[in-house]
Amino acid sequence: MSVQSQNHRDAWFAPFFKELLASVKPVFGTTAATPFIFPGTGTGGWEAALSNTLSPGDRVVTFRYGMFSHLWIDMMQRLGLEVEVVEGRWGDGAYEDKLADLLEKDTSKGIKAVCVVHNETATGVTSDIGRIRETLDAASHPALLMVDGVSSVGALPFKFDDWRVDVAVTGSQKALSLPTGLGIVAASDKALDARSSAKLKRVYFSFDDMLKTNKNGGVPYTPILPLLHGLKASLGLLNAEGLDNVFARHHRLAEGTRAAVAAWGLKLLCREPRWQSDTLTVVEVPEGLDSQKIVDTAFAKYNLSLGLGLAEVQGKVFRIGHLGNMDELMLAGALGGVEMTLRDVGLPIELGSGVGAALKVWQEGTPVIPTRECLMA
Amino acid sequence: MSVQSQNHRDAWFAPFFKELLASVKPVFGTTAATPFIFPGTGTGGWEAALSNTLSPGDRVVTFRYGMFSHLWIDMMQRLGLEVEVVEGRWGDGAYEDKLADLLEKDTSKGIKAVCVVHNETATGVTSDIGRIRETLDAASHPALLMVDGVSSVGALPFKFDDWRVDVAVTGSQKALSLPTGLGIVAASDKALDARSSAKLKRVYFSFDDMLKTNKNGGVPYTPILPLLHGLKASLGLLNAEGLDNVFARHHRLAEGTRAAVAAWGLKLLCREPRWQSDTLTVVEVPEGLDSQKIVDTAFAKYNLSLGLGLAEVQGKVFRIGHLGNMDELMLAGALGGVEMTLRDVGLPIELGSGVGAALKVWQEGTPVIPTRECLMA
Amino acid sequence: MSVQSQNHRDAWFAPFFKELLASVKPVFGTTAATPFIFPGTGTGGWEAALSNTLSPGDRVVTFRYGMFSHLWIDMMQRLGLEVEVVEGRWGDGAYEDKLADLLEKDTSKGIKAVCVVHNETATGVTSDIGRIRETLDAASHPALLMVDGVSSVGALPFKFDDWRVDVAVTGSQKALSLPTGLGIVAASDKALDARSSAKLKRVYFSFDDMLKTNKNGGVPYTPILPLLHGLKASLGLLNAEGLDNVFARHHRLAEGTRAAVAAWGLKLLCREPRWQSDTLTVVEVPEGLDSQKIVDTAFAKYNLSLGLGLAEVQGKVFRIGHLGNMDELMLAGALGGVEMTLRDVGLPIELGSGVGAALKVWQEGTPVIPTRECLMA
Amino acid sequence: MSVQSQNHRDAWFAPFFKELLASVKPVFGTTAATPFIFPGTGTGGWEAALSNTLSPGDRVVTFRYGMFSHLWIDMMQRLGLEVEVVEGRWGDGAYEDKLADLLEKDTSKGIKAVCVVHNETATGVTSDIGRIRETLDAASHPALLMVDGVSSVGALPFKFDDWRVDVAVTGSQKALSLPTGLGIVAASDKALDARSSAKLKRVYFSFDDMLKTNKNGGVPYTPILPLLHGLKASLGLLNAEGLDNVFARHHRLAEGTRAAVAAWGLKLLCREPRWQSDTLTVVEVPEGLDSQKIVDTAFAKYNLSLGLGLAEVQGKVFRIGHLGNMDELMLAGALGGVEMTLRDVGLPIELGSGVGAALKVWQEGTPVIPTRECLMA
Structure with missing residues (x-):
């Protein structure tokens, strides 16, 4: 017009x-x-x-x-x-x-x-x-x-x-x-x-x-x-937020996610710590399990969008994104969804183990939101 | 106009x-x-x-x-x-x-x-x-x-x-x-x-x-x-969604929350099971702790809005809402926030215990989203 | 949530x-x-x-x-x-x-x-x-x-x-x-x-x-x-915009509308100039014409919402609003719609007469938008 | 997320x-x-x-x-x-x-x-x-x-x-x-x-x-x-709306605009009727007048966006768009804005002449909105 x-x-x-x-x-x-x-x-x-x-x-x-x-x-x-x-x-x-x-x-x-x-x-x-x-x-x-x-x-x-x-x-x-x-x-x-x-x-x-x-x-x-x-x-x-705070938040979210993966007894696709990404975590699934089933179940039962394994790693991994406008509680929910899904597909995960490991990272590392510091006085 | x-x-x-x-x-x-x-x-x-x-x-x-x-x-x-x-x-x-x-x-x-x-x-x-x-x-x-x-x-x-x-x-x-x-x-x-x-x-x-x-x-x-x-x-x-499904979802969310509270070793303000609400859970805090501190910390550190104790129960309880457009993963995130906050204010909560208890309820009880059943075939 | x-x-x-x-x-x-x-x-x-x-x-x-x-x-x-x-x-x-x-x-x-x-x-x-x-x-x-x-x-x-x-x-x-x-x-x-x-x-x-x-x-x-x-x-x-400018704009819009009504040979319901409203103009229709027909035609043919005559003046008047977030061109369009409608219902209005009278008021009276004065240098 | x-x-x-x-x-x-x-x-x-x-x-x-x-x-x-x-x-x-x-x-x-x-x-x-x-x-x-x-x-x-x-x-x-x-x-x-x-x-x-x-x-x-x-x-x-109705509306809007231009005594840049566009009308300005002044004045005084003359016709034409989600009254308002602007820059246009010519086209040609035909019974 x-x-x-x-x-x-x-x-x-x-x-x-x-x-x-x-x-x-x-x-x-x-x-x-x-x-x-x-x-x-x-x-x-x-x-x-x-x-x-x-x-x-x-x-x-x-x-x-x-x-x-x-x-x-x-x-x-x-x-x-x-x-x-x-x-x-x-x-x-x-x-x-x-x-x-x-x-x-x-x-x-x-x-x-x-x-x-x-x-x-x-x-x-x-x-x-x-x-x-x-x-x-x-x-x-x-x-x-x-x-x-x-x-x-x-x-x-x-x-x-x-x-x-x-x-x-x-x-x-x-x-x-x-x-x-x-x-x-x-x-x-x-x-x-x-x-x-x-x-x-x-x-x-x-x-x-x-x-x-x-x-x-x-x-x-x-x-x-x-x-x-x-x-x-x-x-x-x-x-x-401050670019440095943004980077720190992504690192914190990733550290929590990696702690969860470790608590589940699963492995990151990226073995070398210096290369592990702070914006998404890619998890290998045990032999004999198709990661497509994890992605489908998470979406069908918990409305959770995980990333598929693409091309060469198709079926072998799933991806958890923690990029952009995301905070600890959203990601805790997503990790909870992953945990339930892993049990749904038959892995003997203890529910709460991964989320708890992530919460440990975050409870210690999360700073008070600067504009709300007055509430903590 | x-x-x-x-x-x-x-x-x-x-x-x-x-x-x-x-x-x-x-x-x-x-x-x-x-x-x-x-x-x-x-x-x-x-x-x-x-x-x-x-x-x-x-x-x-x-x-x-x-x-x-x-x-x-x-x-x-x-x-x-x-x-x-x-x-x-x-x-x-x-x-x-x-x-x-x-x-x-x-x-x-x-x-x-x-x-x-x-x-x-x-x-x-x-x-x-x-x-x-x-x-x-x-x-x-x-x-x-x-x-x-x-x-x-x-x-x-x-x-x-x-x-x-x-x-x-x-x-x-x-x-x-x-x-x-x-x-x-x-x-x-x-x-x-x-x-x-x-x-x-x-x-x-x-x-x-x-x-x-x-x-x-x-x-x-x-x-x-x-x-x-x-x-x-x-x-x-x-x-x-179907009204009956809506009611079932609220019940499921509440059951998970109540399981989390029990896992934390805390008590519901509502003692009588037949009266316990499926839309929000009100939790008593131990003697000597002001629940305002919990509410303030959750908001200041995790951007989580908990409800204050009002009037007669001021300082004695905090409230977790699970009403309306909410699902298991959002609530899992909120419970994770509560858990971290409880530790922040000094309670010896094991991180993951409450969320895990809730996940147990939900992993078993959550039905597949009807429009996505084809993914589970 | x-x-x-x-x-x-x-x-x-x-x-x-x-x-x-x-x-x-x-x-x-x-x-x-x-x-x-x-x-x-x-x-x-x-x-x-x-x-x-x-x-x-x-x-x-x-x-x-x-x-x-x-x-x-x-x-x-x-x-x-x-x-x-x-x-x-x-x-x-x-x-x-x-x-x-x-x-x-x-x-x-x-x-x-x-x-x-x-x-x-x-x-x-x-x-x-x-x-x-x-x-x-x-x-x-x-x-x-x-x-x-x-x-x-x-x-x-x-x-x-x-x-x-x-x-x-x-x-x-x-x-x-x-x-x-x-x-x-x-x-x-x-x-x-x-x-x-x-x-x-x-x-x-x-x-x-x-x-x-x-x-x-x-x-x-x-x-x-x-x-x-x-x-x-x-x-x-x-x-x-500045409250004084807001008031001036409403007065200008009303003056233009009143000029249009006069050009159509119609009368305002409000005879006394000191009482004529700057936020809406209520126009009497000639004997024998039902103003409902005008309102219906404007809405059905031109998607123009005019106000009905209410209660005692039902059928006898229609109302043109010029309140709030409105400018000269929107109102010129609305006046054009009224003009066409008046012909549609049989009044021998000359098309352009009322809009033209309004434009005369506005071309003289409309100030340059302050933030755009540089364009007029 | x-x-x-x-x-x-x-x-x-x-x-x-x-x-x-x-x-x-x-x-x-x-x-x-x-x-x-x-x-x-x-x-x-x-x-x-x-x-x-x-x-x-x-x-x-x-x-x-x-x-x-x-x-x-x-x-x-x-x-x-x-x-x-x-x-x-x-x-x-x-x-x-x-x-x-x-x-x-x-x-x-x-x-x-x-x-x-x-x-x-x-x-x-x-x-x-x-x-x-x-x-x-x-x-x-x-x-x-x-x-x-x-x-x-x-x-x-x-x-x-x-x-x-x-x-x-x-x-x-x-x-x-x-x-x-x-x-x-x-x-x-x-x-x-x-x-x-x-x-x-x-x-x-x-x-x-x-x-x-x-x-x-x-x-x-x-x-x-x-x-x-x-x-x-x-x-x-x-x-x-129906594609044929969409095409008819654009043609009607264009016919009205062309009638307005003729009433102003101005010329279309497109001389050959079979090539005249139904989505926009490009108007030549008289010798000695820079069309940039028209575009600037319309925007500065009436918040009306006209198109500039581009490249070879820079300064010589201005463009009136009537494409997409537009109806007769919006365009009548825009034509009113053009009319006032033309007078502002010194052309002896009679206010209402162009809009009136367009309204003539539209009053005759505009069909009743199909879903509102009941109002015209």
């Missing part, structure tokens, strides 16, 4: 959008990068990252250790890149030593980019981007460092500037607790410079069109206004 | 409102009664019940065993009724034997009404209206039976017709999971007949003005349209 | 509600009065005004000149007051000279209250409360001055303190552009003092219970939280 | 999404085509259309007669297509005769696709796709016919099957009255077959990934759930 609904061509939009772009930077841990907001998903963000910086035939190194790293590799291949895949166990993170080997052999510096999924939602693994950067530095290798931060940015510490990331990608639907619909990208100056030589075709996901219009607070095509307003509100909530 | 917002004087309203009035009746368990929907609260519903049927100086018998029965008594007295109060322990229900005594002594049938709060939200007590009716019948007493069903109608079985209730009162904000704002009343023909002799003044809460306008689908003054739409939706959800 | 929805017993409520009560005062034009917010309608506010200050048998003087003054009189009579009604033409306001006569004759000062409907929504008439006060003063009469400001407070200048009003009543659903559900009352100290002698029964609408709880930011029974939040937002919008 | 928000991996999604895909087809006027719903904008839909069917260096013929056709051409060129642009006057539609010439010369049938913007939002022009199809048929030319229906599908008759369109593209934010965020595409079997030879890179906008997952009700990456629910509701509203 011409009269009533908001129009992004009216005068309010430019200052609103400029401020929004600026306010995206802290969740990436950057002051130096250039942010982009695409109408699309994180998958679109991946395409933006690759197509604005690379050319068909360019060599890239990446790691496959889960569904999402697998899908990104598939995209790289279909875009015509020459992809060197370091295969990993599903449940491990990016192997720094194998990367070091590849970089060492690349005496001609032909590798144009190293691509890493920071937090693998299929396996509950958080790779160590800081050590990936150290590995590149140790080899004095100039490859671009591209990071999929879709399920980490805004929930886990992400240090774009410290790690000297070149392109990082996230979406609206994970830590930002919004619907899907925004592919949010941060790019270093080095990444922006790579546009001039990048021969991959790009229009919809082109940095150029964004840069040209964004600088005056405009956009190259109609934006998703409700999501932009939602993004502003969501970033406002993160800031009100 | 004349153009866009809905107007209750337009043609859509009459059929909508007639259907809404009809759809209110099943939650009261009646086909015979006349329903009324007042813009106001349950307190307003009380005033409607009394002022449309009684005259100043009329004798009424009622029971005081909690904050809400106390407040209704206060209203009766201020309206000029002669109120015979049967005092009870806070934590007990309506004493049928004491009522029998009073009725027996009333050979002149001077008692005009017996008023009972069905579910005392201050104490977690559900009185037995069926036995109150039997007591009246045994005495062949013609007094009107008025029931406050504010926190029971729509959550607990309420049998207006079977119990031959004369006026029952509820509100939108409890079992119907809506905001406050509707006082919903059901009246028997006998109650309607009492209008002609009732001398209490009434205008806003008059049955007459409602009857005159309601019969054509109208209302005597502007209705709260969003709440009427909400009521339609809320009744639709109750019907979709 | 105990965990998630807001609870008015939690710590946030008291400061919120105290501030809300304070922020109600400017729309009444008072710094001295005590505000009350009842869950109910304006009709409930009327009952609060009368029952807290008067006793059965008390003499009150009031005026009947429309449906709403008529309904208030009905309430007064049913509450047992001795009501002296000054009958007026529907379309006139409160006759100050007739009031002067009555006051002069009342040498014993037996008249306890003078009650006036400020803005009669049935007839489009705004009585002159300032002159009513002057009339009382000229007679040195101590009667309480009670004013129904349901459809005026927040849209028309209301000067509680200047006019020395004793009780003023409004609702959430008119100038405040909210749903029905709040009866908002302001009372002078003199009105509060009258409680001690007032013998009318009151519980739900009692000032005492409110005063006792409000002073600490509490309420005597569950409040309608969404409407309280809405009230805060609505008062915020009025303040952002 | 794992517990509460909807998850597209749960069992409800597949039947919901399959039904949604099916229900998209009628607005395109097709039973045979395959629909796709991409998270993105109409611009993304363009990219999907081209990249799934064509190869770098392929010859395409298209027309430039406005901003949106210009932008699509820009995309074609940047994707590496060899684009033959038929330049047109901004305000004209696609020239069928020039297309005929090109096709005739193309004896080798080297032209792979003809691309047409159906409704040019920059100029208020609707090209005649039926005659484009006839032109192709007359030349027996096998080129794919691709149509941008972003601002037409769902508002103007679109006959995918009759016109034998190969790919049509629309978005959620125009006729569907939703926020931006869905690029909706329909493809013929011939277009789907073209995938096997199409060498343009595509991942995010690939038909293959959609086809593979959609057939089981899945999606290749996280969908924008709120927009999918919105799409269902929006299509439901279109169906409730």
